[in-house]
Amino acid sequence: MDQSRQTRLCAWLKSQGFIGSDGLSIKALTGGQSNPTFLLTSGRDKFVLRKKPDGVLLKSAHAIDREYRVISALKNTPVPVPAALAWCDDEDIIGTPFYLMSYLDGRVFVDQSLPGMTPDQRGAIYREMNGVISALHLLDIDAIGLGDYGKRENYLSRQISRWSSQLSAATIPVPDAALRLMEWLPAHLPPAQPAALIHGDFRLDNLIFHPGEPRVIGVLDWELSTIGDPIADFAYHCMSWHIPHSLWRGIAGLDLKALGILSEPDYRQRYFAGRAAIDPAAWRFYLAFNLFRMSAILFGIAERAQQGNANAADAVQTGAKAGPLADLGCEIAGI
Numbered sequence: 001m002d003q004s005r006q007t008r009l010c011a012w013l014k015s016q017g018f019i020g021s022d023g024l025s026i027k028a029l030t031g032g033q034s035n036p037t038f039l040l041t042s043g044r045d046k047f048v049l050r051k052k053p054d055g056v057l058l059k060s061a062h063a064i065d066r067e068y069r070v071i072s073a074l075k076n077t078p079v080p081v082p083a084a085l086a087w088c089d090d091e092d093i094i095g096t097p098f099y100l101m102s103y104l105d106g107r108v109f110v111d112q113s114l115p116g117m118t119p120d121q122r123g124a125i126y127r128e129m130n131g132v133i134s135a136l137h138l139l140d141i142d143a144i145g146l147g148d149y150g151k152r153e154n155y156l157s158r159q160i161s162r163w164s165s166q167l168s169a170a171t172i173p174v175p176d177a178a179l180r181l182m183e184w185l186p187a188h189l190p191p192a193q194p195a196a197l198i199h200g201d202f203r204l205d206n207l208i209f210h211p212g213e214p215r216v217i218g219v220l221d222w223e224l225s226t227i228g229d230p231i232a233d234f235a236y237h238c239m240s241w242h243i244p245h246s247l248w249r250g251i252a253g254l255d256l257k258a259l260g261i262l263s264e265p266d267y268r269q270r271y272f273a274g275r276a277a278i279d280p281a282a283w284r285f286y287l288a289f290n291l292f293r294m295s296a297i298l299f300g301i302a303e304r305a306q307q308g309n310a311n312a313a314d315a316v317q318t319g320a321k322a323g324p325l326a327d328l329g330c331e332i333a334g335i
Contacts, residue, residue: 001026001038005094009040009049012093016086018100019045034223035064039103048082051098065089066149067222068099070197073144078135082218104218106208112240112251119260124214126262129204130270132216133237137196137230144197150227152195156289159232160185163296172303177326181292184335190282198233200224203240203249231278234271235286238264239294242287242328248321284332291329298322 001009010024022043029037029048040047050064065087072084083102091097114122141147151158164182167174199206201224208218241264243250256263262270272278278286302319 001028001094008093012088012090013040013042018047018085019043034221035067040100046103047085048101048103049098050101051094052096054095063223064097064099066225068101070146070149070222070225071101073146077139077144079132079139079219080217081222082220104208106211106217108205108208110205112204112249113245113254113259113261117260119258121214122260123262125204125209126267127270128209128214128216129207129237130262130267132207132219133199133202133234134271136199136202136219137233139197141195141197141227146197146227149197149225152227153192155195155226155228156189156192156232157186159228159293160289163293166300167296170299170303172306174299175295175323175326177323177330178292178295178299180335181288181295181326181329181333184330184333185285185289185292188285188333190279190285193229193231195227196230196233198226198228198230200226200233200236202233202237205249231282232286232289234268235283236290236293238268239287239290241267242291242332243325247324248318284334288329288333291325291332295322295326295329298325 006024006026009026010019013019013024019042022045025041027039027041029039034053035050036053038049038051040049050067052064068084068087071081074081075083082104085100085102087097087099089097109125114125117125141149160182167178167182199219199222201221202219206219206221207216208220209215210217240250240252242252244252245254251261254261268278268283298319299322300319302322305319
């Protein structure tokens, strides 16, 4: 963030009563390919700012207004989130709309094999993750004011159409496996599930854990959240068990028993306790669908990188994983 924007932001924070006479320190936070995130420090006060990226953006992408709405609605629910503090749509301050939320002092784990932990510690972290996503999908969306947060019908069809359209409009070559999934998925839709609030990107490194306990104190990055199919959301979370550790954010191929990490069937059984069991063929569909969706998202990162518009420094390398993930989706689908 350049100096002129920092000056305007500091003035805005003072006008809103968030900071006093102390100076303002701004630090870009790492992680994520989407909405730039900054740690703001003034004296003893700390805040986190999320903004849209600069430049030309895809329609409906980087919906930070939706992020702000959902974390506001989740206050005092079983799903922990940072406190939503302020929304600002005045682009003259830092170039794009932004919002302010509380800073949570905790641990963020990027490597899903959790190096340096004991098997018991890893098991506790994974059980906690399972409990949080389960609690999310059990929320009463009407009671928390999110009944109109998205359409309740035809989530899978709409998602397949959305990501297929994005790939079809691409300006760089689309992986062949992604094109095969575009044809296969609409013909193999499972029965519809009751609509729920879904995160859209629920994974280990989007969670903040208590500094010393295996307890989630904040779920982050709600940009892709909506009303939709909770099994699709859970299957996205479970992709990790199928993606090789050497490829990207996966634990496939690791000795999970020795690590203390539940196997995917055991993790799935824990989630479905008290829910209707999922048909094996439908579960394969959900995994293939999510690998297609993830491939399309990473492909979008690759395209933005080519346009000089991507946020993270490793955007090119991340985008290059779109093809292998689509290949894995085809393998699971058997096509």
